[in-house]
Amino acid sequence: MTITFFVHQWKAFWRSKNTGKSIALRVLMAVFLLYLLANLLFLSFFLDKILAGTFPDRDVITSFNSVLLYYFLFDLVIRYQMQELPTMSVQPYLHLPIKRNKIVNYLSVISLFSAFTISPFILSLPFLIKVLLPQQGAVALIAILISILGLNTFNHFFILWLKRKENLNAWFMLLFLIAMAGIGLYDFYWQGQSLSHYSSLLYCAILLSPWYAAGHLLLGITMYFINYQYLRGNLYLEELYTNSSSKISSTEFPLVNRFGKVGDLAALELKLIFRNKRPKSTVMKGLLFIFYGLIFYTNPQVASNPMGLVFCPLFMMGAFIITYGQFMFGWQSSHFDGILINKIDSNDFFKAKFLLFSLFSTASFLLTIPYVYFGWKILLMHFIMYLWNLGISTLIVLFFANNNYKRIDLSKKGSFNWEGVGASQWLLGIPFFLVPFMIYFPFKWMGYENAGISALAIIGLIGILTRNFWLALLVKKFNKKRYQIAEGFRNE
Amino acid sequence: MLKIKDLKKVYGTTTVVNIPELTIEKGDSIGLIGNNGAGKTTLFRMILDLIRPEKGEVLSNDMNVADFEKWKDYTASYLDEGFLIDYLTPEEYFHFIGGLHDQNKAQVDETLSGLSEFFNGEILNKGKYIRDLSKGNQCKVGVASCLLQNPQLLMLDEPFANIDPTTQIRLKGILKELNREKQVTLIVSSHDLNHVTEVCQRILLMEKGKIIKDMQTDSNTLKELEEYFSVL
Numbered sequence: 067m068t069i070t071f072f073v074h075q076w077k078a079f080w081r082s083k084n085t086g087k088s089i090a091l092r093v094l095m096a097v098f099l100l101y102l103l104a105n106l107l108f109l110s111f112f113l114d115k116i117l118a119g120t121f122p123d124r125d126v127i128t129s130f131n132s133v134l135l136y137y138f139l140f141d142l143v144i145r146y147q148m149q150e151l152p153t154m155s156v157q158p159y160l161h162l163p164i165k166r167n168k169i170v171n172y173l174s175v176i177s178l179f180s181a182f183t184i185s186p187f188i189l190s191l192p193f194l195i196k197v198l199l200p201q202q203g204a205v206a207l208i209a210i211l212i213s214i215l216g217l218n219t220f221n222h223f224f225i226l227w228l229k230r231k232e233n234l235n236a237w238f239m240l241l242f243l244i245a246m247a248g249i250g251l252y253d254f255y256w257q258g259q260s261l262s263h264y265s266s267l268l269y270c271a272i273l274l275s276p277w278y279a280a281g282h283l284l285l286g287i288t289m290y291f292i293n294y295q296y297l298r299g300n301l302y303l304e305e306l307y308t309n310s311s312s313k314i315s316s317t318e319f320p321l322v323n324r325f326g327k328v329g330d331l332a333a334l335e336l337k338l339i340f341r342n343k344r345p346k347s348t349v350m351k352g353l354l355f356i357f358y359g360l361i362f363y364t365n366p367q368v369a370s371n372p373m374g375l376v377f378c379p380l381f382m383m384g385a386f387i388i389t390y391g392q393f394m395f396g397w398q399s400s401h402f403d404g405i406l407i408n409k410i411d412s413n414d415f416f417k418a419k420f421l422l423f424s425l426f427s428t429a430s431f432l433l434t435i436p437y438v439y440f441g442w443k444i445l446l447m448h449f450i451m452y453l454w455n456l457g458i459s460t461l462i463v464l465f466f467a468n469n470n471y472k473r474i475d476l477s478k479k480g481s482f483n484w485e486g487v488g489a490s491q492w493l494l495g496i497p498f499f500l501v502p503f504m505i506y507f508p509f510k511w512m513g514y515e516n517a518g519i520s521a522l523a524i525i526g527l528i529g530i531l532t533r534n535f536w537l538a539l540l541v542k543k544f545n546k547k548r549y550q551i552a553e554g555f556r557n558e
Numbered sequence: 559m560l561k562i563k564d565l566k567k568v569y570g571t572t573t574v575v576n577i578p579e580l581t582i583e584k585g586d587s588i589g590l591i592g593n594n595g596a597g598k599t600t601l602f603r604m605i606l607d608l609i610r611p612e613k614g615e616v617l618s619n620d621m622n623v624a625d626f627e628k629w630k631d632y633t634a635s636y637l638d639e640g641f642l643i644d645y646l647t648p649e650e651y652f653h654f655i656g657g658l659h660d661q662n663k664a665q666v667d668e669t670l671s672g673l674s675e676f677f678n679g680e681i682l683n684k685g686k687y688i689r690d691l692s693k694g695n696q697c698k699v700g701v702a703s704c705l706l707q708n709p710q711l712l713m714l715d716e717p718f719a720n721i722d723p724t725t726q727i728r729l730k731g732i733l734k735e736l737n738r739e740k741q742v743t744l745i746v747s748s749h750d751l752n753h754v755t756e757v758c759q760r761i762l763l764m765e766k767g768k769i770i771k772d773m774q775t776d777s778n779t780l781k782e783l784e785e786y787f788s789v790l
Binding site: 330334400 | 609637645646650659
């Protein structure tokens with residue numbers, strides 16, 4: 067039965083409307099994954115050198131032991147961010163004569179097929195074989211591997227369990243975050259007794275008496291069964307996919323209300339963002355980019371080179387435009403037919419997008435004003451790139467939106483969700499990032515940096531002033547493409 | 559009201575809609591019937607300019623629907639949940655639709671209060687998003703949003719399929735009244751022959767993309783249709 071489930075899942079993946087269409091995308095994904103894997107392997111082969119460099123006064127194995135627990139703590143935090151609950155929709159199977167245990171087992175096993183499961187082994191195995199095996203022998207190696215397996219399994223099922231609990235009760239999330247922050251602070255302030263101390267104690271003990279590792283394995287197995295029992299007891303549709311049952315009241319956005327019909331459309335899209343999982347997390351991630359400045363501006367050398375001057379403000383001011391805009395109009399795919407048949411003017415439809423972009427870019431601009439602490443020039447560059455984004459980036463993004471036919475399911479999670487990704491998103495990045503540099507660099511090479519900056523400002527301003535002209539072109543193209551867009555968005 | 563000329567839609571090698579000529583007068587009430595795959599929904603979508611025909615055109619008040627958007631002022635339709643904005647509450651959705659027709663909230667609320675019997679206490683002030691409503695209740699929202707627009711042309715694709723018997727009876731009453739009192743042109747599809755013959759005065763029967771029967775409803779129509787479908 068597990069195999070049948072697996073086959074069904076496999077088919078569901080390859081036959082879904084969004085996968086398997088473009089070979090280029092698949093190749094790109096494969097290359098990206100291989101690249102990540104290569105990075106891990108590289109790291110792992112030189113782990114002994116890295117450790118020797120970081121802790122020159124200790125021997126390599128002791129340092130390795132002392133960081134292991136950090137790894138698992140870090141793993142826990144990352145998993146909490148990224149790991150997803152297994153997504154097989156169990157609905158079609160629940161009423162059939164299939165034992166609950168089988169369904170639950172399948173859900174548990176399939177969840178293990180993820181990068182998180184293998185990465186600690188990729189990361190440690192070459193090091194262990196290279197350094198630990200010659201010094202301590204095979205038994206020690208196996209003990210360490212068993213311990214890694216145990217703790218990794220524990221983390222895996224703990225996060226699954228936590229996320230399911232958290233769906234029903236948000237206090238679990240708070241408790242977890244407090245616990246993590248607590249461990250972090252404790253570690254930071256009491257360095258003598260920090261986690262690295264416990265980590266080395268623990269793993270040195272395992273090296274001396276390998277059967278201690280069995281304890282970790284037991285921990286992992288116990289967590290598996292806790293998660294198993296919980297899932298088995300709660301395999302009811304309403305409990306697996308909880309909709310918060312609290313009463314919802316209407317929301318108003320007074321800021322956009324004054325813009326008439328355009329404002330209504332923008333308010334509609336704001337609701338779309340705040341009431342659906344994926345756009346919400348996309349926008350939240352976009353807003354995180356306003357901390358980019360802390361990376362670039364704190365180093366005076368970086369702050370004055372093109373990366374700091376042009377790229378960083380471009381990205382901070384345009385974060386929403388690029389992260390959210392790249393999937394347009396896919397966000398509205400579930401009701402795109404409704405938009406077409408209702409009395410919505412295509413001009414208003416596009417103007418609402420401009421309004422939305424302006425709103426978020428203005429927010430980014432206001433929120434990043436404190437960076438003026440690093441110099442007035444930074445504020446000036448922020449303003450110039452703000453103009454640029456409103457004038458030019460918006461046009462680029464909307465041009466590509468007219469060529470995007472990929473449907474998006476709003477209720478799915480944000481991270482590592484490839485639904486709705488197509489060639490259009492990859493291509494979009496090229497003009498978005500390159501054009502500003504193409505304008506700025508020639509001036510810079512000739513020694514007129516300020517002229518380059520002025521050129522960006524002027525072109526951005528021209529873009530804003532001539533917006534209606536471009537708008538008419540976009541609408542014309544949209545009216546030609548709308549059948550194709552609507553067909554791609556329809557779910558049949 | 560509506561004129562269809564030489565309309566054709568092909569997917570791959572199969573012709574899904576092929577209508578050489580069809581005229582719908584103002585005040586007509588049309589029942590569109592036919593088995594699955596006959597091309598009813600595709601026809602609806604072409605009338606609403608949602609898909610582009612291979613050939614031919616749909617004229618609404620003598621204007622091609624693909625070139626002018628005037629028809630949106632007087633046409634209301636509900637084909638499926640894809641027409642609803644599912645992350646809104648029903649009230650928000652109604653206000654949005656009303657706003658598109660320059661109605662303010664008070665006007666919308668007044669129209670809605672007249673529909674309270676149709677809603678049967680299931681739609682308003684429930685504090686739920688449309689996506690959390692049942693299919694039948696979503697259909698009610700879709701139909702109500704059509705009524706809100708005071709249309710001259712109303713198109714519904716299988717409106718009776720998911721709603722409860724009480725609502726079916728009320729909806730039939732509403733449709734008949736709209737057609738009789740306000741001369742609203744109706745196009746309604748259904749698999750239930752009783753419903754269409756009761757509401758509509760003219761029946762269009764589709765098979766494999768073609769309209770093979772076009773008749774006025776009389777006392778024999780139901781029997782005739784039942785015979786057609788049972789030998790098929």
